[in-house]
Amino acid sequence: MNAVPTTYEIRVDGHLDDHWAAWLGALDLSRARDGTTTVTVSVVDQARLHGVLAALRDIGAVLIEVRTAAAPPR
Structure with missing residues (x-):
């Protein structure tokens, strides 16, 4: 398991x-x-990512794109 968080950007249709x-x-x-x-x-x-995606599904959001965000420089 990865203990370092990964940042995702999930683009959906609509505001x-x-x-x-x-x-x-x-x-x-x-x-x-x-x-x-x-x-x-x-x-x-x-599991947390899947939870967010499931929640977006539950509110009827249409996924356009899912990607990892660029990590900030250290």
Whole structure:
């Protein structure tokens, strides 16, 4: 198991309201002019990532892209 968190950026179709950030857990929402929202979340394991993806599914969000975010320089 990886003890170092990995940051993911999950882009979904549409603009998610801020209240979903609290419901989905500790994550950031960023809305773009193209009508998409990027959900940024750091997770320590795949189970947490799958939990976020399942929660997005449950609210009807349409996934466009899932990728790891660039790690900040050390």
